[in-house]
Amino acid sequence: MxxxxxxxxxxxxxxxxxxxxxxxxxxxxxxxxxxxxxxxxxxxxxxxxxxxxxxxxxxxxxxxxxxxxxxxxxxxxxxxxxxxxxxxxxxxxxxxxxxxxxxxxxxxxxxxxYVDAEGIARLDRDLAQGQTVRVTLGPFTESIGPLMRLDPNERARVLLEIMGRAVEITLPRRALEAV
Missing domain, CATH: 3.30.70.940 (NusG, N-terminal domain)
Incomplete structure (x- = not known):
């Protein structure tokens, strides 16, 4: 550490x-x-x-x-x-x-x-459930939607509008940024 x-x-x-x-x-x-x-x-x-x-x-x-x-x-x-x-x-x-x-x-x-007291880099520290996020990587790049859930395995669930429907997508946390 x-x-x-x-x-x-x-x-x-x-x-x-x-x-x-x-x-x-x-x-x-x-x-x-x-x-x-x-x-x-x-x-x-x-x-x-x-x-x-x-x-x-x-x-x-x-x-x-x-x-x-x-x-x-x-x-x-x-x-x-x-x-x-x-x-x-x-x-x-x-x-x-x-x-x-x-x-x-x-x-x-x-x-x-971004390193906390235990020596762990918390790169997702700026993300919070319910806030609006932008997708920065992958096929949904530049899509914007609310952050529904943060999973402990470095994943996040985001509600995106795809083809006129609201769809919950699971993405890596590193693929998101706060808007």
């Missing part, structure tokens, strides 16, 4: 640190995070809750928001960033031609604002 402070929300701190993307092995984000933090790196692994149905039982599990990736804050001139590539659970630092590519300013900081 990332400790959220004012210095964490600044784009580049006084030491010249920036956020970089690290690719991890399949389903090894937590292992990579643990090992990078043990080496003294500041790591941000955004996670989300997902409801999983297995053997007719539902359970809620924490999954990486970006499977196979996490963020590391570095100062390339001061820190030994090449050691990241040899860390257990890590495939590589995402590179440009010869240096790691920094994440564009404001991206990680924006995600950090």
């Amino acid at each position: 990332v400790r959220r402070s004012q210095s964490c929300l600044r784009r580049v701190n006084a030491n010249g640190q920036r956020w970089y993307v690290v690719q991890t092995r399949a389903r090894s984000e937590e292992t990579a995070r643990f090992n990078l933090e043990a080496q003294g790196f500041e790591v941000f692994l955004p996670r989300t809750l997902r409801t999983v149905l297995h053997a007719r039982r539902r359970r809620t599990a924490m999954n990486a928001l970006f499977p196979g990736y996490l963020f590391v804050r570095l100062d390339l001139e001061r820190e030994r960033w090449r050691s990241i590539n040899g860390t257990i659970g890590v495939v590589q630092v995402v590179m440009g031609s010869s240096l790691p590519l920094p994440v564009p300013d404001g991206v990680v900081e924006s995600i950090l604002t």
Whole structure:
């Protein structure tokens, strides 16, 4: 979990640190995070809750928001960033031609604002049952209707008018935005 402070929300701190993307092995984000933090790196692994149905039982599990990736804050001139590539659970630092590519300013900081006290990114926090939403992805893009229900498995039910009838459609929460 990332400790959220004012210095964490600044784009580049006084030491010249920036956020970089690290690719991890399949389903090894937590292992990579643990090992990078043990080496003294500041790591941000955004996670989300997902409801999983297995053997007719539902359970809620924490999954990486970006499977196979996490963020590391570095100062390339001061820190030994090449050691990241040899860390257990890590495939590589995402590179440009010869240096790691920094994440564009404001991206990680924006995600950090959606992280709650348990370290879970609540990207749907701005949605509320009954409000009017716009569909941003899929075949119903730009359709507008009331949000009927938010399901715990990152899905939402929206009432849309299709061919003159009101139809309740189930969509991923990420496909909606508040109007």
